[in-house]
Amino acid sequence: MTTSASRKTRQKDAVWQALRAQDDFVSAQDLYTVLNDSGSHIGLATVYRQLSALHLSGNLDCIEHGGVRLYRICAAQRRHHHHLVCESCGRTVEITPPDGGWLDSVAQAYGFTVSSHTLEVYGLCGDCQAAPVEQ
Known part of the structure; x- marks a missing residue:
């Protein structure tokens, strides 16, 4: 994970680890549920912010499906x-x-x-x- 000017936080690490465990694209809401079910109590707004930052930094792909933004670490990351x-x-x-x-x-x-x-x-x-x- 590259995070050039961003600082490392517990929330960012938790979101990144939860994304790494996903095989497919996932919505912010679904990732929020996964995080909270696993004991990482992170607010939904924080999940959205972290996903947006990771997408803007080029670490995630984002697609629209059914009117919902979905995120995934792609196998072709950085290509x-x-x-x-x-x-x-x-x-x-x-x-x-x-x-x-x-x-x-x-x-x-x-x-x-x-x-x-x-x-x-x-x-x-x-x-x-x-x-x-x-x-």
Whole structure:
């Protein structure tokens, strides 16, 4: 974990350790529940602040699913990547980004310069496509 200008705190360490124990993306509310159930009594606002700081520092990925922000330490941490996200079950797959030249050429065609970007592609995974539709 890199925390350049931030100081080490008990709350930050607890949030980081709880995130490390997660296999998938998790909401701030779910992480708050995990922390409190394990005896780390940290306020929900503190969990949100720590997640935001960790995301801004580049240590976490953040996606939107069902109108909720979800966070995860990705296997590809510190390497630029994107995600496929299932709109039904939330399954997330890390994918390699397209050639960077493509994005620069599109931006240039519209008079933009690119300072950063994120890309999440939403749809249905194979399992959810094959599942029978509930009536």
